[in-house]
Amino acid sequence: MAIAPWADFITRWNDGKVTPEELTDWQTSALRTVLGHVYDKSPFYGRRLAGVNLDIKELTGLADIPFTTKDDLREAMHDMLSGTVADAAFYFETTGTTGRPTPCPRAPIDFDLNVLPLAHALDAIVRKHFTGTEERPVLAVVAPNDVHAACLSLSFAAKQLGIAKLDLFPITPTLGFARFFEVLVELKVNMILCSPGLLMALAEMSSTYGVEVPEDLSVKVLLTTGEMCSDGMRDLLAQTWHAESYNFMYGSQEAGCPAVTRADGTVMAVEPTYLLEVLDLETEASLGLQGYGELCLTTLVPGLKPLIRYRTGDLVEIAPDASGRRAVQVLGRVKDMTRIGGAKRSAAEIDNAILADPELIYGYEIDVFSDDGEDRLEVRAKAKEGADHDEIKKLVSGRLTAAFGVPAEVKIHPLLDLKSATGGWVSWKTARIKDRRVPEVADDIEARSAADLARAVERAI
Incomplete structure (x- = not known):
């Protein structure tokens, strides 16, 4: 050819x-x-x-x-x-x-x-x-x-x-x-x-x-x-x-x-x-070449x-721009969606809610709990030098509650797990979220891979 x-x-x-x-x-x-x-x-x-x-x-x-x-x-x-x-x-x-x-x-x-x-x-x-x-x-x-x-x-x-x-x-x-x-x-x-x-x-x-x-x-x-x-x-x-x-x-x-x-x-x-x-998340039916759902690729x-028709497992929103070309927003993986407050939330939604003040924090990890059927969030945020810790706690917890309708507690941690930096190559969710409402998988290849990458970084440091 x-x-x-x-x-x-x-x-x-x-x-x-x-x-x-x-x-x-x-x-x-x-x-x-x-x-x-x-x-x-x-x-x-x-x-x-x-x-x-x-x-x-x-x-x-x-x-x-x-x-x-x-x-x-x-x-x-x-x-x-x-x-x-x-x-x-x-x-x-x-x-x-x-x-x-x-x-x-x-x-x-x-x-x-x-x-x-x-x-x-x-x-x-x-x-x-x-x-x-x-x-x-x-x-x-x-x-x-x-x-x-x-x-x-x-x-x-x-x-x-x-x-x-x-x-x-x-x-x-x-x-x-x-x-x-x-x-x-x-x-x-x-x-x-x-x-x-x-x-x-x-x-x-x-x-x-x-x-x-x-x-x-x-x-x-x-x-x-x-x-x-x-x-x-x-x-x-x-x-x-x-x-x-x-x-x-x-x-x-x-x-x-x-x-x-x-x-x-x-x-x-x-x-x-x-x-x-784009595939519908519930029915898996094709939505054509635009819409919100799972990305399905065909190489020409x-x-x-x-x-x-390769199912990527990635969550996207595709829409034409003014020129008629298709703009692509990648919102995370479908399997990384997390149910919070009764609705499935994309990785991008969670990221955007926490990282809305870029001058204040370096990154975060988040735990999702359920108390008597009611979800709550615990966030560990890494503060930037000179940032007001009380302001971070107030802003991040307020945005999470407003966005997802659940209580959120924010703690300032001096050091995050290295998996939050390197584990995203494996899985955004594995790197940043622990869902405490479900039992951990005994042999989770993604968790093992993220941990292996973090150890490699530690050795290099």
Whole structure:
């Protein structure tokens, strides 16, 4: 499959030169092609799609195609591929923090078409912040790079744009936190890509290494990825680092990057290469390509591991903006929703209620209790230096009670569990919430993975 026609169409779409009718025709044709591709080449989809009408004439026909689940990926493993690992340009795999690691090889067409929207997004942000200045961008990617796509993808995107880029993951024996902070200062790094939780942990621990955030650094742009970044967390990052914070890219090892930020901060679906379908949380029925519910992805690129109606487990709200493009809000995971005061609350709702005063706190952990059937909340908040503790308690407890209709007690803690900083790579809820109303799972892989990550950070510190 030639890459050039895809790249040309993506670039035209990015530049606003594709009409809605052209996009729909492109997506419908690409959907038919990718369905035939996986049926012919993937052992898993050859079985799963047997007897299914794949000659789809309209995008609404997508709802008649069977789902693909995370369990399918773990059970099928290499049978999910439309080819072999030898066909790949690069091999990646999932981290195994939520279950069995699964192969995620990328053929040249997969990798190149995944990098292109990242390059477009990065270019827009660089132009916004560096045009008309003598300063040139230096991008540090603070993420693991062992069989992980983020570092390599950003390397290629940065290279296309002529941006200096370095991998700078402190939780490794070859770097460590002391040298991490030295490099930030020495190179005058002015852009960082990192998970939100780790960015806050870095700000909090920096003084231990003789560096004050933000005073001693040159960082002006934060690009977040790897876990949910609520509006409250985005504002907390911006206030703490004195930098503009972007929810840069949404994606996964399995699915690639189906949504990227614009320079105005809106996260947009990459519609030429993905269909972002929304499923009703109760009925699992398709709501089409917009609405509130679980995100279900279909890869349109006929590469090495296309996924058809892949249930991500992520909670989203998708709506068209003024230009007709679809804006994506990622609100956490569906399974991370917590029933408080008789209603299910998303991770983003809880985050935004607690983090509404970014000048006061670094982060939090929360316990949910039930007394005679009535819910109550206990919050442990990490106060910023000089913040009024009584003011924090009053503001946070008041907002939680107003938002969720339950009493809330706030305590100021000098140090939070490191899982609240690193555990978000595994699960936002595992990292921050303990539901005391239900018994703990004896062998919870997500809890174990979050604890393992926290121990790795402790060793690196």
